[in-house]
Amino acid sequence: MTTLHEDAAEPHYLGQFIPLHYHHNMLMDKNRMDNFKAAIEFTVFEGAKVLELGGGTGVMSNYAAAKASKVWCVEFNPDLVTESRRFLALNPNGHKVEVIHADAFEYLPPEPVDVVICEMIHVAMLREKQVEMIEAFKARYRQRFGDKLPVFIPTAVIMAVQPLQQDYNFSGFHAPIIQFQRVYAEHPGSIELAPPQTYSVLDISQPTSREITWEGTFKLEQDGAVNALRFFTKNVLAIDQLHATTIDWVIDYLVLPLARPITAKAGDELQVSFSYLAGNSIQSLEKNIRATLNVSATK
Ligand SMILES: C[S@@+](CC[C@H](N)C(=O)[O-])C[C@H]1O[C@@H](n2cnc3c(N)ncnc32)[C@H](O)[C@@H]1O
Incomplete structure (x- = not known):
């Protein structure tokens, strides 16, 4: 590993x-x-x-x-x-x-x-150096100008993950491959087996670690073969307190195939864990994903 x-x-x-x-x-x-x-x-x-x-x-x-x-x-x-x-x-x-x-x-x-x-933002905060860049900037800036930091755009990042049954058949050719999906679009090849769960919230005004580690359990809502995870990244660009709202940018989703598909039934519990460093490659996350069925919870 x-x-x-x-x-x-x-x-x-x-x-x-x-x-x-x-x-x-x-x-x-x-x-x-x-x-x-x-x-x-x-x-x-x-x-x-x-x-x-x-x-x-x-x-x-x-x-x-x-x-x-x-x-x-x-x-x-x-x-x-x-x-x-x-x-x-x-x-x-x-x-x-x-x-x-x-x-x-x-x-x-x-x-x-x-x-x-x-x-400098990529889905799941992978590849691009946003987190490193802002942390380095804050340290330099404080040293030169004191403790009062500027407002950052974006001001926060919220990341979530969801198990899918993903169709990897391409005109008869089977290829479980990394893919990006447009937001606000239909994805008929993706069956959502459970609702997404938030796995990380980065508050840019606070010290932000590059290390992102998560472990969680999904209760599956339908039968299927869990063969992929979909990653969501919402950037909170600004917070409008007066109107109790935010201005957000949701990036295209990232869908990563699992090394081994898991056949599951509605009601089963799927345990998922992963860790990666913001700014590292997509493969660094892919290699660190673990997904297992919680057998004791199955009927
Ligand atoms: C995702 S693009 C965004 C460009 C522009 N801000 C926009 O929104 O259209 C990121 C930009 O950061 C620049 N960049 C990346 N690393 C940098 C660095 N260390 N110093 C200065 N610019 C950098 C890239 O060349 C690229 O133009």
Whole structure:
């Protein structure tokens, strides 16, 4: 069994170094864009100072610049540094955004900021370095500017898991394979055998560990072959206390096949456990999943 720390980040540093053409997909993703835009409009006040870690095309920084007096936008990929400067010059308020070519793991703004935007987020907080990035930033920031931290977008992450019977037949070819599923879409190949359970809540304003460990029991609601787990990730981008609501971004689901399918009946209890480090590979989670039927509970 692989230990949590053996599985280093992916060797090719993917997830951190997203190529330019992939940014088009991100701009086209209305679920992501509209919710970030709403959260930024809600959080950033007139005259605020804003920092974005991993600015990409500069889109989130530009949203912030509608009200902010100054936005520092840090980007590591030189292609994106060039392109974001070009795009920002085409947009109102783009002149308020300063794009800095630097490693966001090291950068600190020249003065305290009110809001930090960071979207280095992958489902289940795998692959991308959000948790590590924000924790490193908080430590550096406190050392330079004292204990009062800025507001973070997102401010929290809620993760859940659900057992599925997943159809892995592809035109007669059987292939239990990792897959992503669109949110707000029908998934006729997925039979939900029990409701999802929350396995982790990260409050970004508090010290946040990369280690995510969970053990829980699902009471199955129908007969089936449990052969996959579906992972949900909801990012709470902002909390609107006045209206008792939140602005959220739910990422596409991740469905991971189980090493061995388990035939079960309605009423059976399925015990599931896993652990992984935020920022590590999808395979690091897949390898650490354990799922067994609680025999004493079966009829
Ligand atoms: C998921 S994209 C989001 C881009 C943009 N904020 C948006 O929402 O469209 C993450 C961005 O972070 C950048 N990035 C990743 N690691 C970084 C680092 N260590 N320093 C600076 N930028 C980084 C990537 O190059 C990429 O542009």
